[in-house]
Amino acid sequence: MTEDADSLRKVPFFEDLTPDDLERIARIGERRSFGAGDTIIAKDTEGQALFVLLSGRATVQAGGKTHELGPGSFVGEMALLGRRPRSADVAAVEPTECLVFEAMYFKPFLVKNPSVAVALLEGVVERLREVQERVS
Ligand code: CMP
Numbered sequence: 001m002t003e004d005a006d007s008l009r010k011v012p013f014f015e016d017l018t019p020d021d022l023e024r025i026a027r028i029g030e031r032r033s034f035g036a037g038d039t040i041i042a043k044d045t046e047g048q049a050l051f052v053l054l055s056g057r058a059t060v061q062a063g064g065k066t067h068e069l070g071p072g073s074f075v076g077e078m079a080l081l082g083r084r085p086r087s088a089d090v091a092a093v094e095p096t097e098c099l100v101f102e103a104m105y106f107k108p109f110l111v112k113n114p115s116v117a118v119a120l121l122e123g124v125v126e127r128l129r130e131v132q133e134r135v136s
Helices: 003-009 017-026 075-080 105-114 114-135
Strands: 028-033 040-042 051-054 058-062 065-069 090-093 097-102
Touching: 003 017, 003 028, 003 051, 003 097, 017 028, 017 097, 017 105, 065 090, 075 105, 097 105, 105 114
Parallel strands: none
Antiparallel strands: 028 097, 040 090, 051 097, 058 065, 058 090
């Protein structure tokens, strides 16, 4: 198994994938490294890629709150699925490595791998619930 596929095996999001599917998803992802303080996603910019954190730590500034992200978490799903500009700033707080999946490759993969689509949905619902609890 390649290094990227092996890293993805440890991401809960991809845990139901077969070794072949892990190789396939690793091939469509591009590894990117960010230094402490680097912007990963800038609010209001265009872009439809999904970022999966392989290592490091990042923060999301959204709705007046700072959300912490660690290895295995993802960001960028809103622009990926909603075709709108980025909704928040995301920055690395320490050296952080991501696999970046462009929508044009990742969406067809989601259609073929419903377990990943469901895991993405579960993450989105968790975020929605946190926002809902904050406003009510
Ligand atoms: P996107 O809008 O593509 O880019 C910014 C990302 O920040 C967004 O996708 C989500 O992944 C993330 N994000 C936005 N709002 C929240 C929130 N309230 N809680 C956690 N993550 C968020």
